[in-house]
Amino acid sequence: MIHRECGVLKTSYEADMALYPLPIARWTVAAIAVVMFLVLPLAVHEYYLSIVNLISIAVVGALGLNILVGYTGQISIGHGAFMSVGAYTAANLVVRLDFPFWLALPLGGLMAALVGAVVGSPSLRIKGLYLAIATLAGQLIIEWLINHVTWISGGAQATIQVPRPELFGHTISTQFEMYFFLLFFVVLALVGTMNLVRSRVGRAFIAIRDHDIAAEIIGINIFRYKLLAFAISSFYAGVTGVLYTYYLGIANYEQFQITVSIDYLAMIIIGGLGSILGSVFGAIFVTLLPIAIRLVMEAFGGLFFSQQAVLNFIPNLRLILFGLLIIVFLVVEPEGLNRLWRNIRNYFRVWPFAY
Amino acid sequence: MLEWQFFLLLMSNGVLIGLMYSLIALGFVLVYKATDAINFAQGEFVMTAGFVMAVALTVYGAPLWVGVAIGVAGMVGLGFGLERVMLRPLIGRPIVAVIMATIGLAAVLRGAWPLLFGAETRSLPLPISDEPIILGPLFIPPIQLLGAVVSLLFLAVFGWFFLKSRKGIAMRAVADSQQVAMAMGINVERYFGLAWAMTGVVSALGGLVWGNLLGVDVHLALVGFKVFPVVILGGLDSIPGAIVGGLIVGIVENVAAGYLDPLVGGGTKDFAPYVLMIIALMVRPYGIFGKQIIERI
Numbered sequence: 105m106i107h108r109e110c111g112v113l114k115t116s117y118e119a120d121m122a123l124y125p126l127p128i129a130r131w132t133v134a135a136i137a138v139v140m141f142l143v144l145p146l147a148v149h150e151y152y153l154s155i156v157n158l159i160s161i162a163v164v165g166a167l168g169l170n171i172l173v174g175y176t177g178q179i180s181i182g183h184g185a186f187m188s189v190g191a192y193t194a195a196n197l198v199v200r201l202d203f204p205f206w207l208a209l210p211l212g213g214l215m216a217a218l219v220g221a222v223v224g225s226p227s228l229r230i231k232g233l234y235l236a237i238a239t240l241a242g243q244l245i246i247e248w249l250i251n252h253v254t255w256i257s258g259g260a261q262a263t264i265q266v267p268r269p270e271l272f273g274h275t276i277s278t279q280f281e282m283y284f285f286l287l288f289f290v291v292l293a294l295v296g297t298m299n300l301v302r303s304r305v306g307r308a309f310i311a312i313r314d315h316d317i318a319a320e321i322i323g324i325n326i327f328r329y330k331l332l333a334f335a336i337s338s339f340y341a342g343v344t345g346v347l348y349t350y351y352l353g354i355a356n357y358e359q360f361q362i363t364v365s366i367d368y369l370a371m372i373i374i375g376g377l378g379s380i381l382g383s384v385f386g387a388i389f390v391t392l393l394p395i396a397i398r399l400v401m402e403a404f405g406g407l408f409f410s411q412q413a414v415l416n417f418i419p420n421l422r423l424i425l426f427g428l429l430i431i432v433f434l435v436v437e438p439e440g441l442n443r444l445w446r447n448i449r450n451y452f453r454v455w456p457f458a459y
Numbered sequence: 460m461l462e463w464q465f466f467l468l469l470m471s472n473g474v475l476i477g478l479m480y481s482l483i484a485l486g487f488v489l490v491y492k493a494t495d496a497i498n499f500a501q502g503e504f505v506m507t508a509g510f511v512m513a514v515a516l517t518v519y520g521a522p523l524w525v526g527v528a529i530g531v532a533g534m535v536g537l538g539f540g541l542e543r544v545m546l547r548p549l550i551g552r553p554i555v556a557v558i559m560a561t562i563g564l565a566a567v568l569r570g571a572w573p574l575l576f577g578a579e580t581r582s583l584p585l586p587i588s589d590e591p592i593i594l595g596p597l598f599i600p601p602i603q604l605l606g607a608v609v610s611l612l613f614l615a616v617f618g619w620f621f622l623k624s625r626k627g628i629a630m631r632a633v634a635d636s637q638q639v640a641m642a643m644g645i646n647v648e649r650y651f652g653l654a655w656a657m658t659g660v661v662s663a664l665g666g667l668v669w670g671n672l673l674g675v676d677v678h679l680a681l682v683g684f685k686v687f688p689v690v691i692l693g694g695l696d697s698i699p700g701a702i703v704g705g706l707i708v709g710i711v712e713n714v715a716a717g718y719l720d721p722l723v724g725g726g727t728k729d730f731a732p733y734v735l736m737i738i739a740l741m742v743r744p745y746g747i748f749g750k751q752i753i754e755r756i
Contacts, residue, residue, distance in 0.1 A: 244729070
């Protein structure tokens with residue numbers, strides 16, 4: 105019912121190219137905006153708001169990775185490291201040079217973009233597995249450098265404390281304020297990605313994904329666009345890292361290890377490769393999964409096992425479910441949650457008729 | 460100790476450890492050569508074999524040959540099963556899909572064995588002494604010697620298998636072009652299964668020697684991270700490449716650790732092979748013995 109094109113007559117190119125071509129879609133987006141900006145923050149307890157905040161951070165990172173993997177068809181197992189580059193750049197700028205947050209954030213993103221483009225530069229000669237391993241090497245080397253070079257990591261335990269971000273002299277400290285702060289970046293990332301993938305650049309990315317040699321033949325400069333894809337994607341990752349650092353209050357390399365890279369890859373695969381809505385679904389799903397497992401195990405695990413055994417189970421159970429979900433989605437529904445959502449939508453499009 | 464003796468010690472250690480890396484890399488190469496699939500769970504395969512054998516030997520007190528037989532049989536079963544359930548549906552899909560599926564598999568295996576068998580580190584006892592063999596300036600731990608011998612043995616066997624045997628030639632045909640192989644009457648899917656089973660056997664023996672060397676727990680899977688520099692340096696689809704790559708990685712990481720660790724405060728062992736690998740990717744992306752892929756539309 106949501107996506108009925110029936111009766112919608114477009115009379116100009118602008119109408120056809122609009123981000124939301126159907127009036128009902130615009131209303132839906134408006135309704136979601138009202139819920140996100142008014143209902144949710146006012147009605148929901150602080151604990152749940154903190155979970156929503158984690159999801160917001162993940163959405164930004166997942167969108168960035170999806171630009172690279174889903175739209176350009178490259179692969180990166182190094183996004184956790186790109187996040188740490190952004191995080192440590194911003195933290196160092198803020199702590200040592202007294203940069204304001206609003207300057208440190210884009211600079212952190214730009215630094216990550218630069219490092220991402222360097223790590224991604226082998227993609228010009230190699231692809232597929234070789235690229236995956238090259239980015240994996242990037243992840244391990246950056247992790248090692250941050251951990252061992254105290255000039256970057258600020259000495260003991262490789263952590264740097266950052267002050268709370270400020271907006272017009274007001275310090276953002278509670279989860280409630282943090283919610284709006286992060287929501288701003290989520291909206292920015294969403295609109296930015298939506299417009300990117302329907303622009304000339306986005307179409308070039310998609311052409312490279314579908315067949316890079318063919319794309320080169322029709323005049324797309326592969327060198328430039330592959331590097332650009334890595335840079336944009338890493339920029340998102342860097343911003344994610346900065347946001348996460350500010351959310352936690354410290355930059356800590358343990359938050360950006362290889363498992364994070366894999367978490368983000370899982371998000372876009374479970375959500376749907378090459379889909380913006382899919383990135384959001386995936387970010388929600390993967391962030392909620394460990395919380396859901398913990399709640400379920402705490403509620404029902406005690407019926408079968410001792411309390412201590414349940415606590416031991418949770419991390420292992422999370423790994424198992426997480427891996428199984430990746431495999432099941434890849435084998436059964438390669439287009440992810442987004443595909444399931446589209447199936448539902450298409451069913452109701454002509455409802456109550458069959459077609 | 461004299462300077463050259465120290466260097467020689469590092470070298471000999473590197474050669475032995477390198478050959479043990481080759482053993483694990485061999486499992487990776489076998490699968491890639493035959494099925495074009497990439498196994499990011501190679502380290503977890505080794506860990507699985509280690510867990511099965513350690514539990515059979517220490518908990519159930521099985522004799523060594525029974526334990527090894529159970530390990531090998533279990534890994535062959537795992538290889539066949541995975542190929543059938545997980546990898547066959549992914550044939551023809553983008554390479555990201557296979558990579559992610561094996562990463563997912565790695566997560567499952569890393570979660571499953573500690574859950575079933577307990578997270579503590581187990582020993583995997585072998586009836587060989589812990590006393591190093593002393594040859595002039597060299598100290599050679601017997602387990603590393605055993606690992607190197609097993610590794611060379613396997614490399615020889617698989618080298619012969621691919622060059623001479625009927626099944627090996629069929630597998631090379633499958634690797635070359637699946638369609639043409641099918642047209643020549645080769646049952647491609649059966650050979651995919653066979654390749655994964657062979658990887659299972661290699662991983663089982665890898666689990667035996669590495670499990671004895673490091674102890675069996677989740678961290679045994681980290682050995683898998685060393686596979687990538689080895690196969691990139693040697694070439695992904697080359698069995699001699701696995702030996703050469705393993706030797707290079709083993710020697711480089713030992714020599715680097717010996718000379719650089721005191722300067723930077725440790726951790727060079729995990730770092731140096733990857734730096735070397737990045738350089739190799741820039742200069743010669745298809746490895747020393749790898750086959751260069753020429754793409755056409």
